[in-house]
Amino acid sequence: DAGITQSPRHKVTETGTPVTLRCHQTENHRYxxxxxxxxGHGLRLIHYSYGVKDTDKGEVSDGYSVSRSKTEDFLLxxxxxxxxxxxxxxxxxxxxxxxxxxxxxxxxRLSVL
Amino acid sequence: xxxxxxNPLFLSMQEGKNYTIYCNYSTTSDRxxxxxxxxGKSLESLFVLLSNGAVKxxxxxxxxxxxxxxxxxxxxxxxxxxxxxTYFCAPGPYGNKLVFGAGTILRVKS
Numbered sequence: 001d002a003g004i005t006q007s008p009r010h011k012v013t014e015t016g017t018p019v020t021l022r023c024h025q026t027e028n029h030r031y032x033x034x035x036x037x038x039x040g041h042g043l044r045l046i047h048y049s050y051g052v053k054d055t056d057k058g059e060v061s062d063g064y065s066v067s068r069s070k071t072e073d074f075l076l077x078x079x080x081x082x083x084x085x086x087x088x089x090x091x092x093x094x095x096x097x098x099x100x101x102x103x104x105x106x107x108x109r110l111s112v113l
Numbered sequence: 114x115x116x117x118x119x120n121p122l123f124l125s126m127q128e129g130k131n132y133t134i135y136c137n138y139s140t141t142s143d144r145x146x147x148x149x150x151x152x153g154k155s156l157e158s159l160f161v162l163l164s165n166g167a168v169k170x171x172x173x174x175x176x177x178x179x180x181x182x183x184x185x186x187x188x189x190x191x192x193x194x195x196x197x198x199t200y201f202c203a204p205g206p207y208g209n210k211l212v213f214g215a216g217t218i219l220r221v222k223s
Contacts, residue, residue: 031209040122042201042213043156050209058210090155098163100206101146104156 003027004105006091012111019078021108023091025071031094032074033102034058034066036087043090049074081112115140119202119214126192127222134217136185136202145178145185146211148201156201160187192221 003026013019023032031050035043035058045058047066055066063085065077078085091105116139126132136145147159160169162178162185169176173196175188185202199218205211 033210035213040215042117042215044213045210048210094206094209099161100144100209101158101161102211103158106155 004091004093004103006089006105006108008108009106010109012113013081014113015082016080019081019110019112021076021089021091021110023074023076023105025074025093027093027095028071029093029095030071031096032068033092033094034064034074034076035090035092036060036085037090037107038087046076046089081110083112086110086112115204115207115212117202117204117212117214119200119217121217122215123218123220125220125222126189128193129191131191132189134187134189134200134202134219136187136204136214138183138185138202138204138212138214140204140207141180141183142204142207143180144205146203146205147176147185147187148203148213150199150201150216152198159200189219192219194221194223197221 005024007022033048034046044060049055049068067075089108092102118137120135145162148156150156160176165180167178173190178185199216201216203211203213
């Protein structure tokens, strides 16, 4: 798992409540990503980070915010969860170099009721 | 808008048979990534194709890349049950971002 830990692994919440998902890495990689996975859509990029306090939007960023105050932690926040945000969320890191492979965490299954 | 199309989206095949999964993408990229995902699990890197004409093989899987045609293929030879999974292709990176196809669900039947 390339030293990536996602928490929580499962969460059930109610519409309108705030939710924060955490991604923690142990190897000081610069790039970190949040994706959501839904049937028929593959993985879609929500936000990514290219350094401490440096973040940018992805394809499906509406309704989500992120923060990265330390190299090792990348937080994804749903300010007011909606049922359409029920999904599996994956964090990834990019290890750089010639191959520049992205490695993924175990995922967080979020249900918004 | 960058589009990545995988075909087929679902593939049911008999053990021992051969088949190919296709990945077409709309915007030029010098490299392409293939990932595998088992049900309920995370994504695992399978292949990184770094240039036009690149071919990578591991076991019964072989991936190739034609950057001029914007096409990558994942060929399965003599399928076995253990290959049942979802396979994703992702061209890029585009500004350090990958764009994933919708995935091909492969079921190998004995």
